[in-house]
Ligand code: PEP
């Protein structure tokens with residue numbers, strides 16, 4: 234029976250394909266009863282799986298570099314302790330024997346039992362260890378299920394497959410850079426979550442916040458995903474199929490037309506050049522940036538080099554990644570943001586499960602508290618600066634002390650390279666992200682001490698409007714044109730202009746053509762976005778007259794009345 238689901242369209246385009254339903258956050262297991270002659274064999278299968286995870290953890294331990302933060306080792310200790318505890322390694326064996334159930338079922342039952350016990354504990358720290366138990370159990374389940382990752386990723390031809398998941402982490406999405414599904418849909422998530430940002434970087438349709446899609450849709454069902462409207466049609470009838478096939482063709486045609494703009498100059502109708510840079514997550518993304526005509530990398534989210542692995546990337550590995558990007562961009566600017574983990578980008582062993590991770594020890598706060606790790610990254614970036622126009626950018630500054638300490642860390646990295654006789658660009662520029670309202674309000678002070686500023690509107694909106702960017706429950710409050718957000722952006726651009734320091738926007742606002750004229754009118758001359766959005770934004774710039782826009786945006790800045798604002802925005806985009 235055909236039915237339609239509505240969510241948030243986070244990456245445009247239309248896909249029609251066969252569903253692959255993933256269970257990731259909690260691995261789904263089969264439940265079956267064994268005949269008595271298979272019980273011993275099943276217990277042996279369970280013991281083998283425990284043994285294999287034990288070996289896996291041992292080999293992980295051997296790979297930890299000497300300069301890795303102590304937490305990484307402590308994290309492994311904790312997981313080994315959980316694995317070796319009889320509550321996990323012994324109790325399921327008894328369940329298999331007494332209930333004659335399969336090993337996965339026994340382990341899942343025991344996990345639920347343990348989690349209930351954790352819930353009853355008053356101590357918040359101990360209660361938080363629940364997540365560690367789940368992670369260890371998932372490792373064993375994956376071995377029992379016979380594949381290392383429970384995402385349905387083994388098919389060679391995924392081109393017509395649409396992934397349906399309850400939730401996908403940014404780390405999952407990074408994995409999909411190598412396996413092309415034709416679309417993604419999830420039950421949860423917000424439009425500026427990192428998962429959504431990565432979906433856009435893959436340039437495939439994606440809808441989030443569908444709430445029950447994962448329960449309602451079955452493997453192998455045909456679905457239509459409209460990533461623009463946020464609509465998913467399950468088991469479509471012939472009319473719906475025909476209509477969406479037509480829309481898909483139209484979409485592809487429009488895309489082809491846009492490609493003609495790749496080499497055209499990015500300038501407004503009145504002739505002002507506007508710089509269009511690309512955001513990347515991995516060195517391989519540079520190809521798409523160059524194909525789209527980006528004239529620089531405005532944001533290299535370096536944290537994605539740290540994901541989907543048990544160890545931290547060492548200095549040489551990071552250096553090679555940064556150097557490759559610098560060389561590929563042949564002299565064009567490459568802004569490497571220092572590690573920005575935490576909140577919706579957790580990193581096992583480094584970030585903690587705190588009550589409110591978006592307000593916790595993330596980004597520059599975390600780097601400053603892990604000096605050895607930070608030193609390694611800064612040395613790697615500085616080394617890469619010898620091969621191109623590399624710049625360093627600090628995420629999530631909220632006070633000047635953080636800037637002072639970062640500068641000291643950069644100085645230390647430079648001194649150590651000099652002592653080692655290793656070349657780097659002595660004039661490498663240092664910039665900061667303005668993404669905390671406190672930093673926006675005192676942008677002049679940051680602009681005085683930095684070479685450039687970049688406004689991270691995703692976090693700036695999250696913190697200004699007090700909405701978790703990854704929580705679909707408050708996604709309706711996400712509003713980039715909220716007067717408070719617009720005022721803050723205007724203030725940062727003004728501060729940069731006054732001091733002659735370049736300001737860019739590298740949050741998702743920069744890649745939304747409906748907001749291009751607003752940003753132009755606020756004085757923005759440098760945009761950085763996912764490569765997939767670059768040509769639509771360029772198209773908008775080419776049709777824009779700065780003088781007209783400027784007047785309207787000045788009015789917008791003086792208006793708070795919603796109806797008047799609506800009509801001003803309509804006029805602005807006409
Ligand atoms: C932002 O916050 O706008 C930004 C560009 O950084 P990220 O999305 O990685 O937090």
Ligand code: MG
Pocket residue numbers: 628668689691692
């Ligand atoms: Mg940010």
